Amino acid sequence: MLRYTYIGDTIDNKSSSLHGQEVGPGFQKRCTVYLDNAARCGTWAGTQPTKTQYLTCSPKLLDTFAGIKSVHGRVLVLLTGAAAINSFYTLVTGKGSSANAAFDRSGHILELPNSLGPVQVFSTYHPAFIIRKNAIIEAVVDHLHLVSDALDGTLAVPSRPAFMPAGPPTPELIALCRRRIS
Secondary structure (H helix, E strand, O other), rough: OOOEOOOOOOOOOOOOOOOEEEEEOOOOOOOOEEEOOOOOOOOOOOOOOOHHHHHHHOOHHHHHHHHHHHHHOOOOOEOOOOOHHHHHHHHHOOOOOOHHHHHHHOOOOEEEEEOOOEEEEEEOOOHHHHOOOOOOOHHHHHHHHHHHHHHHHHOOOOOOOOOEEEEEEEEHHHHHHHHHHO
């Protein structure tokens, strides 16, 4: 089992008691996993954090990233769920993102604000949503394969081929076409 450290604050800003919990097989000996929340603010009676709470709390993540980068040098971010995706992209790029758009960008490098450098970002569904909708588990497995490939250094990088714009046909091409027609 992989051991993780929870670095988010509890509601009273004391250290969480979740340090060193086991989270499951798959990434052992390949990385250290840190869990955090985009909204560390407390909510009551099971309510969801508000947009204001996300905007207030998510900048604390930059301090978290700075600390992780100072220890490990490299940071891969796995965003779980639409709220985390939107909050993270709002923090880093200044505008939010839909889950589907973030899924399409999984593995891309984003530059953190405040000269904190690059992070590689991946996205998947929130665990609670996966429990409610089991049919998406294959998509989650695919998302986690991307993270695994990044950890192994085998993540495919899309090429950017140079396309030549269409232009008028050359005299040679015109002559060739005429010969084939006749």
